[in-house]
Amino acid sequence: MMRTFDLLPPSVALAKMHAALDAAQLGPQVERVNTAAARGRILAVDIVSSIPLPEFRRSTVDGYAVRAGSTPGVLRVIGEVRMGEITHLRVKFGDAALIHTGGNVPEGADAVVMIEQIKFLDTSGDHASGKVQTQTQITSGDNTIQPGEDVKAGEVVIRAGTRLREQEIGGLLSFGMTEVGVVRKPRVALIASGDEVVPPGAPIRLGQVRNINTPMLAALIERNGGEVIDFGILPDLRDAFDSAAARAMREADMVIFMAGTSMSERDFTPDVVNGMGKPGILVHGIAFRPGKPTLFAVCDGKPVYGLPGNPVSAFVTAELFVTPTLLRMQGDILSSVRTVSATLSQDVKSPRDLEHWFPVKLVPASAGAAKGVTALPTAEPVTTKSNLIFGLVRADGLVCAPIGVDRLTAGTQVEVRLMV
Amino acid sequence: MMRTFDLLPPSVALAKMHAALDAAQLGPQVERVNTAAARGRILAVDIVSSIPLPEFRRSTVDGYAVRAGSTPGVLRVIGEVRMGEITHLRVKFGDAALIHTGGNVPEGADAVVMIEQIKFLDTSGDHASGKVQTQTQITSGDNTIQPGEDVKAGEVVIRAGTRLREQEIGGLLSFGMTEVGVVRKPRVALIASGDEVVPPGAPIRLGQVRNINTPMLAALIERNGGEVIDFGILPDLRDAFDSAAARAMREADMVIFMAGTSMSERDFTPDVVNGMGKPGILVHGIAFRPGKPTLFAVCDGKPVYGLPGNPVSAFVTAELFVTPTLLRMQGDILSSVRTVSATLSQDVKSPRDLEHWFPVKLVPASAGAAKGVTALPTAEPVTTKSNLIFGLVRADGLVCAPIGVDRLTAGTQVEVRLMV
Numbered sequence: 001m002m003r004t005f006d007l008l009p010p011s012v013a014l015a016k017m018h019a020a021l022d023a024a025q026l027g028p029q030v031e032r033v034n035t036a037a038a039r040g041r042i043l044a045v046d047i048v049s050s051i052p053l054p055e056f057r058r059s060t061v062d063g064y065a066v067r068a069g070s071t072p073g074v075l076r077v078i079g080e081v082r083m084g085e086i087t088h089l090r091v092k093f094g095d096a097a098l099i100h101t102g103g104n105v106p107e108g109a110d111a112v113v114m115i116e117q118i119k120f121l122d123t124s125g126d127h128a129s130g131k132v133q134t135q136t137q138i139t140s141g142d143n144t145i146q147p148g149e150d151v152k153a154g155e156v157v158i159r160a161g162t163r164l165r166e167q168e169i170g171g172l173l174s175f176g177m178t179e180v181g182v183v184r185k186p187r188v189a190l191i192a193s194g195d196e197v198v199p200p201g202a203p204i205r206l207g208q209v210r211n212i213n214t215p216m217l218a219a220l221i222e223r224n225g226g227e228v229i230d231f232g233i234l235p236d237l238r239d240a241f242d243s244a245a246a247r248a249m250r251e252a253d254m255v256i257f258m259a260g261t262s263m264s265e266r267d268f269t270p271d272v273v274n275g276m277g278k279p280g281i282l283v284h285g286i287a288f289r290p291g292k293p294t295l296f297a298v299c300d301g302k303p304v305y306g307l308p309g310n311p312v313s314a315f316v317t318a319e320l321f322v323t324p325t326l327l328r329m330q331g332d333i334l335s336s337v338r339t340v341s342a343t344l345s346q347d348v349k350s351p352r353d354l355e356h357w358f359p360v361k362l363v364p365a366s367a368g369a370a371k372g373v374t375a376l377p378t379a380e381p382v383t384t385k386s387n388l389i390f391g392l393v394r395a396d397g398l399v400c401a402p403i404g405v406d407r408l409t410a411g412t413q414v415e416v417r418l419m420v
Numbered sequence: 421m422m423r424t425f426d427l428l429p430p431s432v433a434l435a436k437m438h439a440a441l442d443a444a445q446l447g448p449q450v451e452r453v454n455t456a457a458a459r460g461r462i463l464a465v466d467i468v469s470s471i472p473l474p475e476f477r478r479s480t481v482d483g484y485a486v487r488a489g490s491t492p493g494v495l496r497v498i499g500e501v502r503m504g505e506i507t508h509l510r511v512k513f514g515d516a517a518l519i520h521t522g523g524n525v526p527e528g529a530d531a532v533v534m535i536e537q538i539k540f541l542d543t544s545g546d547h548a549s550g551k552v553q554t555q556t557q558i559t560s561g562d563n564t565i566q567p568g569e570d571v572k573a574g575e576v577v578i579r580a581g582t583r584l585r586e587q588e589i590g591g592l593l594s595f596g597m598t599e600v601g602v603v604r605k606p607r608v609a610l611i612a613s614g615d616e617v618v619p620p621g622a623p624i625r626l627g628q629v630r631n632i633n634t635p636m637l638a639a640l641i642e643r644n645g646g647e648v649i650d651f652g653i654l655p656d657l658r659d660a661f662d663s664a665a666a667r668a669m670r671e672a673d674m675v676i677f678m679a680g681t682s683m684s685e686r687d688f689t690p691d692v693v694n695g696m697g698k699p700g701i702l703v704h705g706i707a708f709r710p711g712k713p714t715l716f717a718v719c720d721g722k723p724v725y726g727l728p729g730n731p732v733s734a735f736v737t738a739e740l741f742v743t744p745t746l747l748r749m750q751g752d753i754l755s756s757v758r759t760v761s762a763t764l765s766q767d768v769k770s771p772r773d774l775e776h777w778f779p780v781k782l783v784p785a786s787a788g789a790a791k792g793v794t795a796l797p798t799a800e801p802v803t804t805k806s807n808l809i810f811g812l813v814r815a816d817g818l819v820c821a822p823i824g825v826d827r828l829t830a831g832t833q834v835e836v837r838l839m840v
Contacts, residue, residue: 035620035635036620036635036638036639039639039642039643053808053810054808055626056626056627083614083615083616083627084614084615084616084617084625084627084628084629085616085625085626085627085628086626086627101729101730102616102629102729102730104627150808150810150811151808151810157810157813158813165639165839165840166636166637166639166640166643166735166839167636167735167809167812167813167815167839168813169632169635169636169639170632170633170635170636170731170735170809170812170813171632171809171810171813173620173630173632173635173636174620174630174632174731174808174809174810176620176621176624176630178620178621194503194504195503195504196503196504196505196522197504200455200456200593200594200596200598201596201598204596205504205505206475206476206505206506208504208505209504209522210593210594210596212589212590212591212593212594213590215455215456215589215590215593216586216587216589216590216593217586218456219456219459219585219586219589220586222459223459223586309521309522310521310522311590311594315586315587315590338758388473388474388570388571388594389587389590389591389594390473390570390571390577390591390594391570392587392590393577393578393587393588393590393591395587419585419586419587420585
């Protein structure tokens with residue numbers, strides 16, 4: 001029987017698993033992908049700039065390239081800097097060359113006057129010749145950017161472990177890197193089980209339950225950069241578990257059993273996991289609600305989980321314990337949990353011997369808050385004892401009552417871990 | 421010439437566009453997709469529960485179903501509630517039926533004793549017969565859930581406009597809804613242009629620039645639920661613009677011209693846009709940095725943008741002005757901007773007549789913060805005048821200096837709009 005005092009605190013349990021994974025030293029694998037399609041992928045190597053950026057001196061505005069010393073005053077327009085090439089124009093004192101944003105600042109010029117500060121003295125409409133006037137006195141360097149001012153050649157511009165956003169895609173492509181080395185998505189075997197469990201689309205009898213855990217956890221795993229291998233629903237037969245376990249160890253980088261870890265006779269997941277590789281089960285039972293019977297193992301360098309079968313526990317344990325391991329396997333150095341501070345709306349009782357995570361709905365602070373005080377939103381507990389998934393559908397995030405706390409009182413400031 | 425006093429404040433400009441879109445009343449279109457693959461999609465219709473959940477009285481724990489009145493005491497085990505069916509067992513005073521989490525609580529029983537609170541009096545190992553003892557006095561209803569307690573039949577369980585998360589996928593599938601009606605992804609035409617602009621993978625001469633805007637904005641649009649039609653890079657020829665515009669109006673729900681909106685002779689985007697439909701250009705020039713020459717139009721009910729060509733301006737204007745319109749077109753009622761409060765690390769000068777958004781890097785608050793005071797992270801401005809994309813690569817978010825402000829001083833508390 002699982003006794004409360006046998007249970008490990010969640011953070012200790014997870015640290016134990018991560019230490020075993022570190023010891024096994026199976027690093028992430030690398031694959032090359034199309035940069036334009038790499039949003040959300042984790043960069044596998046440092047990106048070093050091979051060239052200075054910009055490569056030539058450029059204007060940062062539309063206007064006229066000049067010598068700063070000849071402003072304010074009337075200037076003679078000597079021509080136009082064409083986009084897409086290094087200009088052959090030479091600017092002397094009193095000269096001005098029409099230039100567009102990003103254009104090459106000609107030799108002799110040391111600044112650019114913005115077009116808004118220019119008065120055209122000719123009425124020809126041709127801005128590339130004739131005379132212009134500016135009343136602004138500008139300073140050498142104004143509205144120009146020097147070669148290498150943004151990025152020096154040899155500089156690390158994006159670090160390995162960065163999750164690529166739109167701007168990193170832009171940065172890579174600005175070097176012409178149309179392919180990029182990213183961490184291969186960890187393959188995660190999702191193994192559901194239970195004689196009463198049927199696929200979501202199948203006809204159902206009263207008493208049966210639909211397998212919503214596989215699609216729900218699949219979406220969570222994909223959001224966190226993994227790739228799912230769906231093992232379907234196993235019957236409560238030892239043979240079925242053994243052969244699924246063997247296949248999962250061959251094909252997957254991480255294995256998740258959903259259900260089968262608690263105390264019933266049919267719960268033979270622990271026994272199966274211990275046959276999958278060394279060191280085997282590290283943690284069975286964590287001081288955690290919802291999800292006490294959770295099982296953590298490392299088998300031949302691969303993380304193996306036994307998660308509770310009820311959907312709320314399955315989702316919350318996956319979010320809190322699978323997500324960090326998945327990110328860690330990818331060498332993700334930057335992703336972090338999103339939390340917001342909020343004020344708890346009502347007392348919440350909590351089991352003193354468990355770390356208790358409960359769902360809350362966030363209600364924005366009312367407009368009537370006192371002046372100068374940043375009012376926090378309110379976190380309203382979503383009361384549900386059902387362990388049906390609609391408790392989480394109604395919730396925006398999760399709040400933690402730590403071990404040793406038997407009540408969070410109304411008005412307490414809590415950190416709400418957002419569910420994306 | 422674009423004069424500062426002609427420029428609309430950004431919020432006014434965007435409101436003008438949204439009002440014109442509302443007037444045109446082109447609502448979102450609906451398509452049916454596989455629920456399991458619907459993460460991130462916007463629900464098109466309210467989801468109403470056709471059944472109560474749970475459908476039958478269930479146990480919320482592993483244990484024994486009993487009459488609460490017969491605890492504490494020795495109980496006679498009358499059998500086991502099988503998973504996946506409605507049990508025929510009947511529990512009388514002094515009886516106990518072995519039951520698993522989610523199992524049907526038998527008639528006659530009104531509560532479930534957790535297995536942790538059970539002592540087995542037989543040594544047979546068969547927990548479905550013989551006698552058990554509990555020292556706990558439990559209350560009627562304990563560890564059970566009534567039909568409809570989680571969701572009543574006819575209740576709206578997920579509202580139209582919700583962006584589907586893992587738990588909504590689970591909720592839909594728990595009703596057996598393997599398909600779901602979601603908003604069809606708006607199709608967005610991305611039209612780059614410029615004689616100096618070459619595709620990212622092409623050979624490049626000094627003076628040319630790579631088109632990073634299309635892939636960068638494509639990733640932004642996909643993140644916000646849109647689908648991209650890539651029009652490639654147009655030459656600076658009026659004919660090319662006219663035929664691209666005509667095709668975009670046939671094929672797309674939103675049109676974005678990148679570059680060609682400022683004051684050069686080759687900037688004929690405004691003229692082209694005005695030929696695309698009514699009412700045409702609503703805003704040309706916003707009091708905004710970076711991105712003053714931005715153009716907003718509505719043509720025959722479709723939003724049309726002219727964004728600046730430099731990558732930083734293109735990205736920031738897209739994030740601030742395209743994103744909200746894209747979400748609005750999908751009827752997204754819940755997505756919101758992510759901001760964190762931070763302390764500005766140094767003075768930032770700002771043009772008083774423009775709303776000025778500048779990139780910042782967030783540095784977590786040091787551990788040495790005063791006790792009891794929630795220390796804010798520091799927002800360090802990423803100084804860049806280059807308008808090359810690496811300014812945004814180094815940044816975590818954007819900070820706004822509003823119109824009328826000419827300096828944000830070091831130590832000011834600012835809201836940082838995170839770039840995902």
